Amino acid sequence: MSTIGDTTQPDDIGRIAALDERIAVARAGKPLVVRRAQEAGEALFDGPAPVSAPVRRGLAALAARWHGVPELVEHHAERGADPLYGDDLPADPALRAAAAHIDLITVSPALATRADLARLTEAGWSPDAIVTLSQTAAFTAFQARAVLGLRLLQGREPGPYRPPARTTPGHGRTKSAARTASNGRERPVEYTRELLSWTAWVPPVPVDELTPEQEDSFRGKTNGEYFRLLSRLPKVLAARTALDTAIFATREGLPRAERELAAAATSKVTDCVYCASVHARKSAQMSKREQDVDRLLGVSLPRGADWVPEATAGLAEGQDERWSAVIAFAAALATTPVSATTAHVDRLRAVGLTDAELTDLVAATAFFTWANRLMLSLGDPYWPDASR
The missing domain is CATH 1.20.1290.10 (AhpD-like)
Structure with missing residues (x-):
């Protein structure tokens, strides 16, 4: 057990x-x-x-x-x-x-x-x-x-896929290309490594009304709208904040630049411009491989009627063998339903990833399918520089 x-x-x-x-x-x-x-x-x-x-x-x-x-x-x-x-x-x-x-x-x-x-x-x-x-x-x-x-x-492929027999509310929609965020600021519509901000669609807890428990739930993070909104469920946010640190802020396991790379690849699949900007920037800073990270950000994924990518292999093109294998696995694990296979794992092991690094890669990818959905369902990004 x-x-x-x-x-x-x-x-x-x-x-x-x-x-x-x-x-x-x-x-x-x-x-x-x-x-x-x-x-x-x-x-x-x-x-x-x-x-x-x-x-x-x-x-x-x-x-x-x-x-x-x-x-x-x-x-x-x-x-x-x-x-x-x-x-x-x-x-x-x-x-x-x-x-x-x-x-x-x-x-x-x-x-x-x-x-x-x-x-x-x-x-x-x-x-x-x-x-x-x-x-x-x-x-x-x-x-x-x-x-x-x-x-x-462990060498076990996903089983038969039996989703609910209905279409989703997003079926047939396309992603908004609006240039203005809900707070009236300019909204990014293309992927970038530049610094972005985020604004909530429902009221976050005002700064002067935060309880000590709510403040503690995102300790170490900013008190921006995102964390003040999530602090409405402080116990969940506290555990999530601690999990984020446990996955990403340690030296053991997968190199940190590659954990951030997996987060950026996941965010490309889920189509979260904000999360991709943060973690592409971190991966580029840690790895000193800005061009390779920008190559990932520049890939446009073909998407179907539910905005699910029809293929993700293009995200890994042009990378060296190790980064290509990491990106390919993270991207395939991030799709709904999951499209990763044991062949992805075999490829990762062939380029030298250990079991400890593999479990780290799974955790980093999985965490950002969580983060992306919060960012995308509760608000939208904007450029913090009003002069843009």
Whole structure:
């Protein structure tokens, strides 16, 4: 049984992934990643929130169906999930709006708009509840990829894909090319390594109203709109902040420049201009390979009716063998459904990645499928320099 650190507490990701000894040992090299991920899940599904626990779990099970992880669906069903994860939307108007929101930001997060959040508000969901709904979908994206990625490291391909038998609210939409953000500032529409800012579509907690618990939940980060908004669920944010540090701010495992590279590749797949700017910049700074990072940012991915990439291999073109393998795996693991295969893992091992580095790569990629969905579903980026 996979455990959290040196305790005997069960670890949901490790248990659902059914880890073999080799990958369990590699993953245990960073016990805080295991522990913080578990704490985030417990805070989200068992802690206090303005959305009932059965509804949270029901919506998570719905997201897990879209991601193709039936064992994760069963995990929530066994713990009292409301049956919101069937093929039909719920009859209750509020639940129907919530389920549609989960559909949208699970499959097509880059197509979410401020109007989508307005529909949640009209259906009776408060700002705290809206953050809860987005966290539920986003955390499930992380959890699903952590499970599927770890299985791939063990030589196990994803199983049959049986998503809900309906189209998502994003089907047929295209991503907004608006040049003005919701706060009236200029909005970036192309990928860049330059510094961007972000503004929320629902009210963040005002600076002078933050509680000590809310301030502690994002300690070490800025008190900008993003973290003040997420601090509406402080226990979830605290665990997420700690998990971010455990994955990205350590010397062990995959070189940090490559963890940041995986985050940038993931953000390209999910189509999050803001996240890509931050982590492409970090990867370029750490690796001193600005041209290679810019090559990744410059790739345009063909996208289908749900804005899901039809192919991701182009992101890895023109890179050396190691970076090409890292980008190709991260990009394929980030798609919905996951398109990564054991051949991607074989290629990574062939260029020298160890099991510890591979588990790090899975964690970094999975984390940014979470981060992207929060950024894309709760606000939009803008240029901080008004003179642009």
